[in-house]
Amino acid sequence: MTQASKTASVEQSTKAGRAAVVEKPGGxxxxxSRDYRITNSRDVRIKIKACGICHSDSFAFTGHFPGLKYPIIPGHEIVGTVDEVGSEVRRLSVGDRVGVGWHAGHCHECGACRSGDFIACDKLQTPGITRDGGYAEYGIFPEEVCAIVPEKLEFSEAAPLLCAGITTYNALRHAGALPGDTVAVLxxxxxxxxxxxFAAKxxxxxxxxxxxxxxxxxxxQLGAHVYIDSQKSTAVDELNKIGGAKVLLSTIxxxxxxxxxxxxxxxxxxxVVVGADVQPLRISPIALISRRRTVTGWPSGTAKDSEDCLNFAARHGIRAMVETYPLAKAEDAYNRMMSGKARFRVVVEP
Ligand SMILES: [Zn+2]
Ligand SMILES: [Zn+2]
Structure with missing residues (x-):
């Protein structure tokens, strides 16, 4: 047994909390009501204050994701306060403001994990996919997957940074552009x-x-220096006229x-593609060869990446724009996000 699988001591308390659950695919x-009790000594119980709704939450409803386990509580943009800690938790204390995103645990054994690349783990644990997520009053997660949320950020503003934020921030900071280079966000x-x-800051x-x-x-207002209307027939030319993009982050x-x-x-x-589609990209090889262009993707990040993202956002005044719903209206909130009518991000607040 690894250290992380030691059981917690018997003094852990049990708390009951409400949760929104999908019982089966299409459900x-x-x-x-669920009982929340820490059974692993390295886990913490979080009193959830806000959970952002991501398009990927639809996997919990459709079942179209490998490893999805039912019944499942959706939601992987979770923020709250530490309510209780396991006996071997060292970094976090009761009352700490924390967040959990797409990465909620890894196997420590696969090739990616042995290379220290935990977000690429073959057996990645994800809230709302392989373990219960944040449409709930409480959640239990390993200490190592919790990011500290700075005081400057409201819970509802911080929640979307745990997936939408970290994914764009991490993709941009690893894409290889230098200050002053042209970076386009689609x-x-x-x-x-x-x-x-993020790109502007x-x-x-x-x-x-x-x-x-x-x-x-x-x-x-968001900081863009140039705006291009993609509906114009000359849109691609407009970007080429100013030298083209060193990095183009595709969020659509x-x-x-x-x-x-x-x-x-x-x-x-x-x-760099971060918007998920199952359809193929039809790219001419010639477009790649002559200008030595590349197309790649980027998957979210770990708790440390999220902490970097949250601190960067707090420091530079970057804010997610959100519409909030109470947990009791989680279904309305989910439908609002999926309808495409919500302009930015929808957040449920237990
Ligand atoms: Zn997401
Ligand atoms: Zn692994």
């Missing part, structure tokens, strides 16, 4: 409105690309809509 969200939704803010010449001319002013979920933008990458430019 509705149903409310139930899409101005839940991920994109954060991506533009990271010191890039930031280009926001979205549908319609009416979003130009808003893009400017349509493979067809991202494809033309490969042609707007500069020499050695890179498209």
């Amino acid at each position: 509705p969200l149903q409310f139930t 899409g101005l939704g839940g991920l994109g409105h954060l991506g533009v803010q 990271m010191g890039y010449r930031t280009v926001a690309i979205a549908r319609g001319s009416d979003k130009a002013e808003f893009a400017g 979920t349509s493979a067809d809509a991202m494809t033309p933008w490969v042609e707007a990458l500069s020499l050695n430019g890179k498209m």
Whole structure:
């Protein structure tokens, strides 16, 4: 047995809390009461204050994700306060403000884990997929997957940073652009409105690309230096006219809509895809060869990455724009997010 699987001492308390559960694929969200008791000495119990709703929460409802276990409580943008700690927890104390995102545990044994690349673990634990998530009053998670949430951030603002935020922030900071390089963010939704803010504060010449001319002013408020309306037939040319993008972060979920933008990458430019689509990207090999372009993806990050993201956001005034719902209205909140009518991010507050 590894150290992490030691059981907790017997003094741990039990707390009952309400949770919204999906019982089976295609099933509705149903409310139930759960008992929360720490049984692993390295775990903490979190009193959940807010949980963001991500498009990936739909996996819990559809069942279309490998390793999904039912019944399941959805939600992987979880923030709250530490309510109780296991006997071997050292870093966290009761009352600490913490968050848990897509990464909620790893196996320590696969090739990725042995390389220290825990977010790429073959047996990655994810709230709302392989273990219960944040549409609940409480949650129990390993100490090592908890990120400290700075005081400057409200819980509801911090929640979306645990997935939408960390994914765009981590993708951008690892994409290889230098300060002053042109970085384009495709899409101005839940991920994109954060991506533009991060790119601008990271010191890039930031280009926001979205549908319609009416979003130009808003893009400017987020820090974009250039706005391109993707509905114009000349949109790709507009980006090329200013030298093309060293990095283009694609936050949209349509493979067809991202494809033309490969042609707007500069020499050695890179498209980083963080918006998930199951459809193929149809890219001309010639577009890649002549300008030595690459297309790649980026998966979220670990708790330390989330902490870096949260601190960066707090320090630079970067904020997620959210609509909040009480936990009792979790189904309405989920439907609102999936309808596409919510402009940015929907958050449930237990
Ligand atoms: Zn997510
Ligand atoms: Zn692993």
